[in-house]
Amino acid sequence: AQSVTQPDIHITVSEGASLELRCNYSYGATPYLFWYVQSPGQGLQLLLKYFSGDTLVQGIKGFEAEFKRSQSSFNLRKPSVHWSDAAEYFCAVVPTGTASKLTFGTGTRLQVTL
């Protein structure tokens, strides 16, 4: 079945440490890939997206993500986490050839310790 998986429900990192959030998808063809962030009490904000081309995508707030076709993954990274990065992060896909309907993963909650 087609799906988006975020295997980590909750991650805790120290401020200044590096971060990697995992996302795997299961679709026949490579879908369009997105990462959204939801800060407490807020709606979702787009961090970055991948359609094609360069497999390393730069986003806002110092985030980047790397698309790996062989692993069906689109992991989100940040070299040095700030306390304000504490939030919930959602990976999402739009299968190619479909309407603009996002399918979301279940989310990863990031806690940052000082």
Add this chain to the structure above:
Amino acid sequence: DVKVTQSSRYLVKRTGEKVFLECVQDMDHENMFWYRQDPGLGLRLIYFSYDVKMKEKGDIPEGYSVSREKKERFSLILESASTNQTSMYLCASSFPATADTQYFGPGTRLTVL
């Protein structure tokens, strides 16, 4: 900046009541969406509208209906609210290009007693 607003941040209703959730966007977007967000389940699409008076069911439309009479406004209707509809409801909008960025409102936390 794109602005998507939702009529209420918090709402408390009783079982059996008819509930209206309103969403307004100011970017002239063709597409509008309603999602519900539940812990451990992420966001799930309830309904999608790609033009005025046009709508498509999402993954979990049961118990919900929608209305889009004007381009900027998309309403979610719970015909007879039930306790299992207690959730966070998020509205989003986008241009029609495939996989264009969706812009989200702040959400309405609905509690059905």
